[in-house]
Amino acid sequence: LLEEIRRTAIEAGVSRESDGYVRYQITRGEGVVDLYPDPGLETRYVIIVKALPSWDPIFYERGVNMAIPNVRRNPVNALDPNIKGGNYLNNIMGLTEAKEAGADDCVMLNRDGFVTEAANSNVWFLIRGRLVTPGSGNLKGLTKKHVHRALKAAGMQSFEEDVHVNELLDATECFITSATREVMPCVSLTLLDGERLEFPVGGGDVTRAAGQVFSGYVEDYISQHANDALA
Numbered sequence: 045l046l047e048e049i050r051r052t053a054i055e056a057g058v059s060r061e062s063d064g065y066v067r068y069q070i071t072r073g074e075g076v077v078d079l080y081p082d083p084g085l086e087t088r089y090v091i092i093v094k095a096l097p098s099w100d101p102i103f104y105e106r107g108v109n110m111a112i113p114n115v116r117r118n119p120v121n122a123l124d125p126n127i128k129g130g131n132y133l134n135n136i137m138g139l140t141e142a143k144e145a146g147a148d149d150c151v152m153l154n155r156d157g158f159v160t161e162a163a164n165s166n167v168w169f170l171i172r173g174r175l176v177t178p179g180s181g182n183l184k185g186l187t188k189k190h191v192h193r194a195l196k197a198a199g200m201q202s203f204e205e206d207v208h209v210n211e212l213l214d215a216t217e218c219f220i221t222s223a224t225r226e227v228m229p230c231v232s233l234t235l236l237d238g239e240r241l242e243f244p245v246g247g248g249d250v251t252r253a254a255g256q257v258f259s260g261y262v263e264d265y266i267s268q269h270a271n272d273a274l275a
Contacts, residue, residue, distance in 0.1 A: 049091055053274040056093040060273050065224070069130065097224045106245055107231030110162070110218070111147035112136040112209070114236065117160040125160070125183045128190050129263050132164070139163040147234060149220070154181045159207040165228075169207065169245060170217035179204040187221045190234055195260035214225070215241060219255075225260040226262070229254035256259040 047068035049066055058064040069092075075086030115138040119126065123134070135152075142150035142163075151167055152160050161167055168177040168191075175195070177188060195202045218230035218241075229247030234240045247255065 045089065048089065049093075050274045052091045053093050058093060058274060060270075063093075063094045064274070065094050067092040077269055078255075079215065099225060099228070103228055104246070107147040107218070107229040107243065107247060109146070109232045109234075110146050110149050110151050110167075110220075110230050111142040111234040112153060112236050113141035113145075113150050115141055115150075115152065117152040117154050119155060120181055126131070128183065135163045145234065149151060151233060155208045157206035159209060165220040165225055166216065167220050167230075168202075169212065169215040170248065170252075171207070171211055171215050173230060175200070175202045175250055175254070176207055177202070177204055178207050180206060187223050188227070190261065191221050191227065191258050193256065194258045195262070198253075198257045200253065200257065209235070212241065216243070217251045218235070218243050219251045221258075227251070227257075228256050 049068060049076065053064060057111070063097060069090040070088065072081050073088050075081045075085050082088070102187065107177045115134070115136070118134045120166045123131065138150040143146075149162050149165075151162055154160050159167065159169075159178045160180075160182065166182060166185045166188040168175060170176075187248055190203070192202050212233065212235070215233075218233060220228050220230060222228075229251045230243055231245055232240055232242050246252070
């Protein structure tokens with residue numbers, strides 16, 4: 045599979061001098077449309093290569109406005125968020141509600157009122173001086189894992205634990221992380237009752253430090269793994 049991804053990246057014109065976006069999907073094969081297709085079908089792969097998505101610079105200069113929608117995140121025992129299967133309906137519903145309320149993205153709760161994640165990124169909060177990110181009910185993002193590693197290497201503490209919505213009243217900073225966003229600051233979060241929590245424009249001290257630390261971590265990784273480039 046890696047060699048096919050490499051070949052596709054080269055054919056798409058990806059170069060070592062630029063960032064690219066690669067997404068691969070594994071299908072159950074070609075056959076009739078059915079919920080339970082023939083187990084004997086041959087697996088098919090779809091490889092998508094394109095330019096790395098760019099975000100509005102204002103999202104980094106100012107920050108994104110977040111909102112908690114009424115839509116709750118699917119429970120783990122119904123549809124585990126760690127099954128990266130392309131079914132984003134739950135996320136789309138939450139994001140749509142947040143955008144209709146004037147926000148840029150959503151922060152989704154589970155049925156018990158605990159924070160899970162944003163529409164398609166992990167969310168972090170500075171609460172009473174501790175940097176925390178929800179540990180359950182969300183996709184265990186690779187970027188989140190590497191942000192933890194980068195912060196630890198820089199001597200900064202971060203914790204992965206349950207975060208109840210009531211604890212957000214004590215949050216003084218917030219940011220989201222994903223492969224394409226890296227570390228993106230949040231400037232506000234609107235709660236279910238309409239209360240709006242305000243965070244430092246462009247990110248507070250911890251958010252800015254996390255962004256700088258992770259950027260350096262990524263640059264170091266690229267320089268140390270130059271021979272692993274796809275093209």
